[in-house]
Amino acid sequence: MKPVFFIAFLFFSISSIVAQPTQKPLLHGKNWMAITGKPLAATAGAAIFQKGGNAVDAACAMLAATCTMWDVLSWGGETQALIYNPKTKKVIAINAMGVAPTGATVDFFKKKGYSFPPEYGPLAATTPGTPGGICLMLANYGTKSLKEVLEPAMQLAAGYPIEAQTANSIERNKTRIKEWPYSRKTFLTRPGEKREAPEAGEIFIQKDLLTTLNKMVEAEQQALQQKKGRKDAIMAAYDRFYKGDIAQEFVRGCQEQGGLITLQDLANWKPIEEEALQTNYKGIDVYKMQSWTQGPSLLQALNILENFDLKKMGYNSSQYIHTVYQAMNLSFADRDFYYGDPYMPPVEPIKGLLSKDYAKQRAALINPNQNDPAMGPGDPYPFENKTNTYLELLKKRSFSTDSSDRQFMPTHDIRTGNSFNTSTDELYQDRLWRGTTSVEAADKDGWVVSITPSGGWLPACIAGNTGVGMSQRMQSFVLDEIINPFNVVAPGKRPRVTLTPSLALKGGKPFLSFAVQGGDTQEQNLLQFFLNMVEFDMTVQQATEAANFNSNQLWLSLGGTKMEDRKPRTGSILLNDNTKEATRSELKKMGYTLSFDDRTSGPINAIYFDWKHGSLWGGSSNHGEDYGIGW
Template sequence: MFKSSSIYKKGKFLCIPLFALATFSATAQQTQKPPLHGKHWMAITGKPLAATAGSQIFQKGGNAVDAACAMLAATCTMWDVLSWGGETQALIYHPKLKKVIAINALGVAPTGATADFFKSKGYNFPPEFGPLAAVTPGTPGGLCFMLAKYGTKSLKEVLQPAMQMAEGYPIDAQTANSIERGKERIKTWPYSKKVFLTHEGEEREAPEAGEIFVQRDLLETLSKMISAEQEALKAGKSREDAIMAAYDRFYKGDISDEFVRGSKEQGGLITKEDLANWKPIEEEPLQINYKGIDVYKLQSWTQGPAMLQALNILKNFDLKSLGYNSAPYIHTVYQAMNLAFADRDFYYGDPAFQPQTPIKGLLSDDYAAQRAATIDPTKNNPSTQPGDPYPFQNSKNPYIDLLQQRAKLTDTTAQGEGDFVPKHDVTASLLPVDSLYNDRLLRGTTSVEAADAEGWVVSITPSGGWLPACIAGNTGVGMSQRLQSFVLDSLISPFNVVEPGKRPRVTLTPAMALKDGKPFLSFAVQGGDTQDQNLLQFFLNVVEFDMKPQPAAEAANINSNQLWLSLGGTKIDDRKPRAGSLLLDRRTPKDVVEQLERMGYTIQLGNRTSGPINAIYFDEKHGTLWGGSSNNGEDYGIAW
């Protein structure tokens, strides 16, 4: 016999069968990593050594911004699926102003990067790799900007751990093996080959795990930045102005000269003017309220608002009564995510350019209720399309005809069957035939979380310049590959068509939540289009199912592939939605899997489906910090 449960939905009840709700015992489960506790500070990021870099700065009296910048620098130097030429996205809680601040340090499309240029080369999307995939570097400028404005330490102090690593650090197996896997591509770029292939001509040309990996060119670049800072201090400049002198040397001085020269030599488009004209932006974050908790995300140049939209849709359902990861719960969350991602795929883009994302309508509760009402509680909708948010901001949608044409592009067949293994699973070498698609879906980065006793909180999702990276000349700096997140055809998205000076709509999406005006959660995750899927479920684990951050970070997630991929592939078919494709954890009870299959899903199973998520929870009752770092990956935290 099947039981039923009522879900309240804007004035009416829907009766949904609960097929023998065999769910994980989420709130009581033991964790593979111990919970992290701290009173004075907490530092969490994607590599153990990088977390140590943050702890060193805390121990020297730095605040959370100082420590976060040190971790950012260290992860870039360790090539933790990013490098110094990538991009940085951050949310900062300012305890004195009692507000959340957003930092946009994403690079822009260079001169000559037009849709016609890439189409002339036979692309349907900008390329995945090499100099033509690069936007201008954002991380050096974002780090300097955050540190100068909100930190307390000098750039010299904050970069010291990273510079020690550049002098030589024992490389980890994940990075070393990634170099080896990508060596054929690396060989096509002379400056990358010089840095990465330390055993050129041997059977294994990459460094071995544990080998001391030296980056002389990068050390020289960082030393030049420190020299500029120290000279400015000797000239009587303030701490802030001295840090920005280092910024200027990177973007307007001899470092930029070599970066541009090396990029152009290898076929890149970035000019000196592109670097000199770029700057990081401080902006207001977007925010919605979910059951008394204010949730913050970056603006529509990221996918972050998709999580806010999904939460608004899910307000219309009684999730807790469904049970953690029951078939009806998974179905409801999947459908809400699909609706939000359909809007993301069409409407999101750089708000500094026209057309502007109709963000007021997209984040309207009434629009969310309208979208929620379209969810069929009994089956998947294989052709979820963007909605029309314009009436909810008292305007008319100029793209109705385009939306109707666009719907024909959507693939409504279930694809991608197979035994799916997430990117960071220990059995990743056993990837299925469809592994290329799944790599694009999950293409990683890292995350940085920091908090201190004074009340500063930082959440960062940096990325770009990942392996195999094309290094720009003798700078030691890997160029970003983020240009691939643009589209070339307004039929896919009129808001995200590539233009010089424009920022692509990226997947990178740190998150923060306040309760009663005080920090409640700070959380982020690596990955591509899965980021806001994982973060949404982590947040619901804490808020709906009363999990602490470590169990919530390790808990089984689901992933939807029913969206347009943001990364990888140069053809339309590489990125089209895969209707009904659903990743589940292997521990999912058989009856739940079978019920979802009857609802129209094609199931993939993974050993670890939890992110990897990094998070800090603020225990207001005890005045302490709780840390969580998923068991899926090398992410690690230190606290005191």
């Protein structure tokens, strides 16, 4: 009788999940789908689609709009994208991550007393990547002109009604904003008044940014008048940003405020079209960015979890949570030590890390009854027939850990909290609603785009009179190889970032496009979102809203200026408020330290491809402003 009861219980549990209503409706479309972190930005994507643009055109328009609206990113930040090309039936990766500037060395930062590069200000800035990323994607895979794609962003820069959460974030950060003259000029529209930031609904105008965008469009239009082709004209705009008068003002403004970026740094930097990494999970091909992101950790976790019957365990049972938590810990331990810029030495052992045999070895380490607080990096080198030259360094890599509290997400990405009073607790309200955005787009011709852009979040240091906020991604480097020998800061090098868009194919056709914001929680929430759909048959909207959990047993990639701030918190887990008491009790016995929140799914945005009916299903997070439009 027991097996029958278990099967019946499991059927009931899964059926009840599938039947759960969602806070936001599923999106449906036949021709296209546009989803991103701001309603106005989703409208920008829809406008481009309505004018005949493809998914790449629409994605670029949404990206430009979100940057202009300071959706915890700006034009000086970084972009990484996965694009499915229906003509070649291949997934393309766009690497538009900036690099460390001239002079950004370990000695430079250590002499200033840093344990990690700073979180804010000019010294936190890598070279801007998003303008170059937009130009490269649009030139190679779009159909529209830069002028058409930037039109919505330019209208926003000319003035749009600013949202309460962005306006209030400016007000709260005004002390730091005042440290930088160009930021003060842009953001503090009421200098000297009690409230110096814009009010909610006020028309927020960014004259300097509008001038910069106009210059880029001018360069494109002049090139077209000179009978240059569409691609060359778009790249003329690129050249004006990275080599022309925009570059000159950006560098002048950066260096005036103490930054390191040089004209040569901008001229030498280029976005890269690279091969996406991939693994197969139960017949589904999942694609991620290279090891300069944390993307491969999701692939590693899937390889590990393939060795377990997750469906039999049951959605968010104690055994399921424990198993997935352990798999994430194993993959993050490798991420924290072995991931870095593949274009700079040393060479990352990515082939070994993604080996199925290596995953089986790692899976065998999981104790089914207890969390392992000493979970460390493995040795992937034998799985690519090489010798690990870092074994001695690994032996020295012993850090004390503690269970003290810290945020699961970096401050700029936090949307979590407990109860709040809307009239008094503006800080919580802001944290609930804001976060680095994601961009998802797909069209009837088969083009699919997934982007997780970021950088230049508030409080941002604006570079001169460009209106462009500089990135803060330098903080993701390390200054000591004992933490990660592949991610030690050096001029011209990309930091290992958390940003990680996702695409999945099934039967050679697009299956899912998905992304999320949230620092080190990104891959955790995307992993569980994917499993929610594949293992537990949730719809794409149910999967975006479903209760996930987060591990803190990892090295933080953002935030904190001291070693103690970044160290793993062993056994620290964030659970949903609705977690059953029995599950809580069982997890405590397994060695976990529990914390709770009412929303733990992360602000996930996604598109599911229904080939049976020839339609697109969109899922847009219920966390905040995330918004989608389909047609």
